[in-house]
Amino acid sequence: MEESGLNFDLLKKCADCGACYDLCPSSLHIEGYDPRAVIKDILAGDFEKWTDSEHIWQCLECHHCVEICFQHYGFENAMTAMRKYATRSGKHPIQVKRGWDMFAKTGRLGEPNLGARKRLNLPEPAESGEEEFKKLFAIYKADKKTGTEEKNES
């Protein structure tokens, strides 16, 4: 988890605190959602056991914990790191892959509904930045590749 960008010092305090249980919607209303249990396992180097868990996808990214937290840190950071890890390991919900594919292909998550626009008398939609986005994505991928090669060489 070193590359997760997680701050272990803050996480340690978090493992002892738990103040935001009282306002985290998922902790309050979804059985089995327990970010501190995940955090303790991350600290103990045992995070892999959560990779398959549906719970790491139940953080709503509502940022409530971050705002209330005395360290301005939040349960959320740990859950985001776990999701990234799970996604890299191919353990993500099917919808995530579907959404990503659409995004990578078109730069959007859906096409404007032209029929409905006409019925509603709405103007033609503005042009999307799809072409430019695709260029940007290609450049990014190429940069990333050389970046990894350089890293491997050094």
Place this chain on the structure above:
Amino acid sequence: MKEFAIFWGCTIPTRFPFIEKSVRTVLDALKLPYTDIDGFTCCPEKSLVNNVDSGMWTLTAARNVAVADGEGVNVVSPCTGCISNLATVAKDLKTDTTKKKEVNKTLKEIGREFKGESTLKHLIPFLHDDFGVRPIKDKVKYSFKGMQVAIHYGCHMMRPGTALKADDPLNPKKFDTLVEALGAKSMQYMTKLTCCGQGLDRVDQHDKALTLARLKLRELKNLGADAMVLCCPSCYLQFDNNQFLMEKEGEKFGIPILYYTDMLGLAMGINPKDLGIDSHRMDAGPFLEKWAKLCQEEDALTSAERMKEGLNADSAFI
């Protein structure tokens, strides 16, 4: 007022063009200087894109802001998710110059530059701060006096607070002020600031999404809310669509879901159809009927008061 581009995002044009109708109709009626500019893409959605690749998350958002920068316009969005994502990345780049340089190096290859000069605002704080509460009050022809509605803020209207600086992230007030400006009572309720929970539908956990939706809908049903008012397509999906699905399975809530622009437009005297309200899945009929009745009573009252005043006035004869 500086010209501003509307950032519609993906969900409104794809799934809810009638929300676009509502927003446009009201902005036109308010004669606000908005524009549509070419070149925007998905904001992008943090929970999806950031999980897969943070680099692409940053670049895509930075590019969108750069598009607005290039046109010299500000950005206003009727979607909380879009504005929060754009603002989060913009703040990140403004405070991390090394990262900003890197991002701009890549953006330069497609002829763009992130300057971060365009302000990024959600529609609610924009109406509150830039258009103003007093001017909104002045536009009200038909008040919602006597109606009680439940505001659902939508987490990303004001969180992360440091990036958006839109309102108090834990105790927001602006939406309340705007609703009360229309004469309605903004209800205080237990789950008012709880997340809608729609995100769960995006990770294949529909039953859990419904658990969260029920939470508010049950409370509002018990409290007798006339409607829920919100200003985010994702929250709208959760409470309109998912409520409708649950009602089809036999759970009754009966809470009409309105966009803020629906209420504002109605108060200004705009026809519900021109606001796309007839396209909502949850029937807004009961809300509109109650309101029409109250408006009639109000009219009758003022006419009775006027007559009384006239009768009490000094006689012209004696």
